[in-house]
Amino acid sequence: MIDKAIGVFDSGIGGLTVLKEIIKLLPHEDTIYLGDTARVPYGTKSAETVTRYSLEITDFLITKGIKLLVVACNTASAVALPALKERYGLPIIGVIEPGARKAVATTRTKKVGVIGTEGTIKSGAYEKAIKAIAPEIEVISKPCPLFVPLAEEGWTDNEVANAAADIYLKDIKGVDTLVLGCTHYPILKAAIASVMGKDVRLIDSGEETALEVKRVLSEKGQLRGQRGLSPTHIGKRTFYVTDTPERFAKVGLRFLGGGLEHAQRVEIP
Ligand code: DGL
Numbered sequence: 001m002i003d004k005a006i007g008v009f010d011s012g013i014g015g016l017t018v019l020k021e022i023i024k025l026l027p028h029e030d031t032i033y034l035g036d037t038a039r040v041p042y043g044t045k046s047a048e049t050v051t052r053y054s055l056e057i058t059d060f061l062i063t064k065g066i067k068l069l070v071v072a073c074n075t076a077s078a079v080a081l082p083a084l085k086e087r088y089g090l091p092i093i094g095v096i097e098p099g100a101r102k103a104v105a106t107t108r109t110k111k112v113g114v115i116g117t118e119g120t121i122k123s124g125a126y127e128k129a130i131k132a133i134a135p136e137i138e139v140i141s142k143p144c145p146l147f148v149p150l151a152e153e154g155w156t157d158n159e160v161a162n163a164a165a166d167i168y169l170k171d172i173k174g175v176d177t178l179v180l181g182c183t184h185y186p187i188l189k190a191a192i193a194s195v196m197g198k199d200v201r202l203i204d205s206g207e208e209t210a211l212e213v214k215r216v217l218s219e220k221g222q223l224r225g226q227r228g229l230s231p232t233h234i235g236k237r238t239f240y241v242t243d244t245p246e247r248f249a250k251v252g253l254r255f256l257g258g259g260l261e262h263a264q265r266v267e268i269p
Pocket residue numbers: 010011012014015040041042043044072073074075076117120148181182183184
């Protein structure tokens with residue numbers, strides 16, 4: 001089990017921001033990433049459809065031999081996690097709970113903002129997760145759908161990105177903590193931070209999820225290097241996509257920051 005890979009899936013490219021954090025924290029672990037680029041976006045689709053896609057992808061990743069699954073997509077984490085946990089026996093980690101936990105630990109004013117796709121915000125998943133820990137916290141949520149194409153276009157630091165951030169974020173008042181509840185939003189951190197101001201802490205769910213992956217694997221004794229296996233092993237990176245790999249490799253490089261030479265196209269039955 002210990003030398004199996006960590007499986008990570010997302011609706012497309014965005015989940016590479018989560019994978020990046022996992023690789024940074026656990027460089028010795030092999031990873032298998034699947035980006036469902038043929039069916040992206042998930043953020044505008046129904047919970048039922050996103051759940052079906054998530055189950056199909058997990059079936060596929062399990063055939064590749066994984067020891068743990070990370071649902072890097074916030075929308076899929078928000079709507080499909082219960083169905084995934086019910087069907088599969090392996091540890092499954094979504095991005096919502098780690099992000100929510102960090103937000104609760106961070107806020108002093110007990111007022112937290114959450115931004116994400118329409119699907120994530122409509123599900124109320126972050127709000128429920130935050131209130132399950134601290135019911136007294138007030139949560140202000142807002143979908144920011146245009147942030148996704150802006151991040152993929154690389155328009156992260158220009159007047160269009162700043163105008164979008166201005167318009168979306170002006171309703172999120174009085175918070176001291178803002179959860180970046182979408183895979184793409186860390187790419188727009190600078191524009192978001194400049195609108196929110198320096199007193200507002202931005203929570204990157206990807207960073208928190210990587211810490212959770214480490215905690216769970218270590219608890220299970222499945223972390224490489226933990227039981228005599230050489231910690232000098234450099235993690236092998238495998239990438240699968242459901243559409244042609246060219247755009248994924250090109251845009252994904254910006255999200256991952258390197259190490260994305262090859263992605264293989266697969267059919268998800
Ligand atoms: N990966 C999605 C998320 O984090 C954003 C892109 C999409 O809508 O599929 O919610």
